[in-house]
Amino acid sequence: MSQPPPRAKFPLQLEGLNRPAKRLAAAPGAGSKAAATPVASAIPRAEPRPVLRPQQPLQQAALDSARRVAPSGLGLDSAGIRRRMVDRLVQAGLRDELVKGAMSEVPRHLFVDTALVNQAYEDTSLPIGHGQTISKPSVVARMIELLMGGANARARRSLGHTLEIGTGCGYQAAVLARLSRQVMSIERLRPLHDKAREHLAPLRQMNIRLVYGDGMRGHPPNAPYDSIIAAAGGEALPDAWLEQLAVGGRLVAPVHDASGSRQVLVVVDRTADGYTRSVHEAVHFVPLKSGLD
Numbered sequence: 001m002s003q004p005p006p007r008a009k010f011p012l013q014l015e016g017l018n019r020p021a022k023r024l025a026a027a028p029g030a031g032s033k034a035a036a037t038p039v040a041s042a043i044p045r046a047e048p049r050p051v052l053r054p055q056q057p058l059q060q061a062a063l064d065s066a067r068r069v070a071p072s073g074l075g076l077d078s079a080g081i082r083r084r085m086v087d088r089l090v091q092a093g094l095r096d097e098l099v100k101g102a103m104s105e106v107p108r109h110l111f112v113d114t115a116l117v118n119q120a121y122e123d124t125s126l127p128i129g130h131g132q133t134i135s136k137p138s139v140v141a142r143m144i145e146l147l148m149g150g151a152n153a154r155a156r157r158s159l160g161h162t163l164e165i166g167t168g169c170g171y172q173a174a175v176l177a178r179l180s181r182q183v184m185s186i187e188r189l190r191p192l193h194d195k196a197r198e199h200l201a202p203l204r205q206m207n208i209r210l211v212y213g214d215g216m217r218g219h220p221p222n223a224p225y226d227s228i229i230a231a232a233g234g235e236a237l238p239d240a241w242l243e244q245l246a247v248g249g250r251l252v253a254p255v256h257d258a259s260g261s262r263q264v265l266v267v268v269d270r271t272a273d274g275y276t277r278s279v280h281e282a283v284h285f286v287p288l289k290s291g292l293d
């Protein structure tokens with residue numbers, strides 16, 4: 001991974017960042033019709049998973065589910081295949097031990113179509129239907145490692161209260177959940193929202209809430225967030241995300257650069273005095289769209 005360029009101070013071209021920081025009340029239901037539902041609500045007897053235990057073995061249900069999905073003989077349910085994926089991520093620059101642990105635990109093959117499972121541990125994005133893609137493991141790891149560098153996350157060694165925009169198939173939400181106290185994940189396409197719920201149920205990660213809604217508004221009922229991550233790239237960062245970021249929180253998102261011809265990863269930190277921003281490498285994400293489909 002290339003060295004990040006030096007951090008830039010505001011004023012910058014992103015809308016909404018030049019205002020003085022203001023504390024937002026977490027008004028329940030305000031500005032959002034989105035309904036949050038627990039992922040594993042249908043599963044009786046499920047104990048809440050402790051967070052930040054990256055070495056914990058997978059739940060038996062996930063292993064059973066892996067066997068159902070994966071053609072036998074591919075070895076996709078073995079920890080070895082994920083360890084090798086993480087080794088390659090380390091060679092590419094991944095350093096954070098907690099992120100390595102989380103990436104080595106989540107069975108990515110459970111989140112992709114049966115026809116693609118043999119590519120699940122390659123460093124490639126894959127189609128998940130409805131014109132959307134699951135991000136490459138290296139991009140997921142990179143963005144989450146950046147999030148772990150936020151002030152609150154560094155102090156607590158946890159992403160804390162996390163908002164993900166763009167649930168997609170649910171894979172990244174599963175990784176985030178292993179590093180967060182709670183994850184709210186929003187998706188605007190109903191079939192993907194439903195699919196993510198199916199994918200996540202066997203993992204029994206009780207600290208994920210899936211929301212069907214327009215993530216451009218963030219999710220005010222649970223704000224503020226220590227960590228905000230977007231899996232879709234827009235022209236600018238929506239004001240709502242910045243407003244819903246906690247002091248000490250960090251946002252990581254793909255945004256079109258000034259030329260509009262490419263996307264770059266943007267990191268925004270909220271401090272008591274306002275916001276600071278740094279711009280990182282070029283990326284390629286599906287577009288951030290407004291409204292519901």
Ligand code: SAH
Nearest residue numbers: 166168169171172188215216231232288289
């Ligand atoms: N994190 C996902 C990647 C999903 S791709 C994974 O692990 O699979 C990005 C997703 O963002 C798509 O599913 C797309 O529908 C969704 N998206 C785009 N604009 C959105 C918006 N305004 N609100 C919520 N989701 C959005």
